[in-house]
Amino acid sequence: xxxxxxDMARVWVEFTDPGNPQQRFRCDLTWLTSRWTCVFGNGxxxxxxxxxxxxxxxxxxxxxxxxxxxxxxxxxEQLTPQxxxxxxxxxxxxxxxxxxxxxxxxxxxxxxxxxxxxxxPLSTSAPIQAPAAEPPIHxxxxxxLSEGYELPARHTVAVAGVELVVEAAPAEATxxxxxxxxxxxxxxxxxxxxxxxxxxxxxAWTELEDGVRKTxxxxxxxxxxxxxxxxxxxxxALHQHAIRQGIPTHQAKPEVCWQLPIRxxxxxxxxxxxxxxxxxxxxxxxxxxxxxxxxxxxxYCSGNSEAHIGREPVFRxxxxxxVELMGEEAYDELVVRCTAYLRSVKAAHRGSxxxxxxxxxxxxxxxxxxxxxxxxRP
Numbered sequence: 001x002x003x004x005x006x007d008m009a010r011v012w013v014e015f016t017d018p019g020n021p022q023q024r025f026r027c028d029l030t031w032l033t034s035r036w037t038c039v040f041g042n043g044x045x046x047x048x049x050x051x052x053x054x055x056x057x058x059x060x061x062x063x064x065x066x067x068x069x070x071x072x073x074x075x076x077e078q079l080t081p082q083x084x085x086x087x088x089x090x091x092x093x094x095x096x097x098x099x100x101x102x103x104x105x106x107x108x109x110x111x112x113x114x115x116x117x118x119x120x121p122l123s124t125s126a127p128i129q130a131p132a133a134e135p136p137i138h139x140x141x142x143x144x145l146s147e148g149y150e151l152p153a154r155h156t157v158a159v160a161g162v163e164l165v166v167e168a169a170p171a172e173a174t175x176x177x178x179x180x181x182x183x184x185x186x187x188x189x190x191x192x193x194x195x196x197x198x199x200x201x202x203x204a205w206t207e208l209e210d211g212v213r214k215t216x217x218x219x220x221x222x223x224x225x226x227x228x229x230x231x232x233x234x235x236x237a238l239h240q241h242a243i244r245q246g247i248p249t250h251q252a253k254p255e256v257c258w259q260l261p262i263r264x265x266x267x268x269x270x271x272x273x274x275x276x277x278x279x280x281x282x283x284x285x286x287x288x289x290x291x292x293x294x295x296x297x298x299x300y301c302s303g304n305s306e307a308h309i310g311r312e313p314v315f316r317x318x319x320x321x322x323v324e325l326m327g328e329e330a331y332d333e334l335v336v337r338c339t340a341y342l343r344s345v346k347a348a349h350r351g352s353x354x355x356x357x358x359x360x361x362x363x364x365x366x367x368x369x370x371x372x373x374x375x376x377r378p
Contacts, residue, residue, distance in 0.1 A: 003304050003364070004303035004304075004363040004367075005303075006286055006287065006288060008363055010028055010030040010283075011030050011341070012026055012027065012028060012029065013026075013027050013029050013341070015027075015330075015333050015337065017280075017326075018329040018333060019329050019330065022278060023277065023279075023280060024269075024277055024278070024279055025279075025280050025282060025326065025334070026279055026280065026282070027281075027282045027283075027337070028284060029337070031283055031284040031314060032313065032315040032334070033315065033338050033341055033342055033345075033361075034361075034364065034365045035308045035309060035310040035311075035312075035365045035369075036302060036310060036314055036364070036365075037307060037308075037310030037311075037317060038301070038307070039307045039309070043307070044301065044307075045298065045299035046298065046299060047059075047297040047299060047300060048220075048297075048298055051221070053227065053228050054220070054221045054225065056260060056301075057221050057224075057257075058217075058220060058221050058222075059222075060207075060209075060214045060215040060217045060221075060223070061214055061215045061222060061253075061254035061256045062209070062212050062254075062256055063212075063255075063256075064254075064255045064256065068254060068255050069206075069213060071251075071252075072215070072238070073202075075241060075242075075252045076090070076224075076238070078241065079237055079241055082231070083232050083237050083240060083241055084226070084232070085226040085227060085230045085232070085237070086218055086224075089204060089218065090200055090223060091198040091199060091204070092199045092200075092204070204216070205223050224236055224237045224238050236253065236257070238257075239252070248324075249320075250320060258321060259325070261285040261286070261301065262282065262283075262285060262314070262321060262322070262325065263281075263282070263283050263285035263289055264280060264281065264282055264325050265283075266280055267281075280326075282322070282325065282326065282334075284303075286300075286303060287303075303363075304364060305364040305367035307364070308362065308364040308365040308367070308368040309368055313338065313342065315335060315338045345361060
């Protein structure tokens with residue numbers, strides 16, 4: 001489906017931050033009252049061609065500041081081999097050891113997808129830029145894991161016909177590492193344990209791009225992206241860990257990841273009387289925010305009607321992210337204005353028999369509402 005035009009009309013609202021009289025919020029009502037929702041794993045085509053399972057994780061995530069890096073480092077140190085497909089790659093002294101060959105056609109739970117697939121990368125005439133330092137904004141991605149997820153009973157991983165187990169490499173190995181038996185046992189077999197001596201290596205899970213540190217790209221996507229066929233579940237390992245631990249996902253993911261596609265920008269407004277205030281804008285993170293290469297993305301969700309199928313408007317479905325960006329008091333003020341706006345839109349539409357203007361409702365939301373429900377999912 002065609003995306004909404006980038007120069008579409010929008011309705012804005014402004015109000016002073018209740019917690020800071022020197023700051024005013026400028027909020028995009030057209031975007032915040034739209035029905036956008038993350039469709040990762042449920043219709044998302046991915047930003048690069050041939051990589052629908054990557055979502056918007058193909059490029060890795062740039063850290064906005066040292067605190068952002070430290071947050072992700074601390075969460076990454078909590079991840080286990082059962083949660084993170086590339087645990088062994090990121091840790092010093094850890095390795096993945098094949099333990100037994102199995103028949104993927106008969107082995108219970110063996111994946112049908114080879115997780116090592118590497119589609120061709122996108123060639124663009126202009127660079128794609130990750131969000132810059134302060135309006136870092138990325139996504140509220142589902143991460144491929146539901147609230148009711150339970151860890152698998154076994155801690156081995158079947159990949160491409162070989163059963164694998166992650167274990168720590170001893171400091172002085174004199175004997176080859178033996179694998180766990182795959183034959184049925186009368187007593188439960190001891191689960192493999194990763195020794196605490198393994199250490200997360202910064203050079204193994206991050207990299208520099210134009211002097212800015214970011215998460216490393218492994219086989220065409222972020223190192224934290226578990227690929228289809230991984231026993232722990234496909235999707236962002238950080239996102240999944242947050243759900244398992246019962247913490248907000250924005251406390252476990254890079255800022256450029258949990259904010260997309262909400263965008264926060266700042267500017268100082270100078271009044272004619274010599275006074276000034278800080279203007280904070282909350283709006284849609286559209287293609288332009290990615291830099292010149294954003295126009296070459298194979299598919300993008302924020303303006304596409306295929307992603308405007310949420311049960312709630314953005315200002316409610318992204319509550320935790322908006323509270324983090326604005327503060328609790330300012331968010332409450334935003335809710336009052338968004339709610340009043342939706343009521344006015346409903347009143348204008350009731351009984352008129354006329355189509356709603358894209359000015360009042362996001363064009364992608366209008367397109368989605370006009371599409372028969374049975375055709376919304378690919």
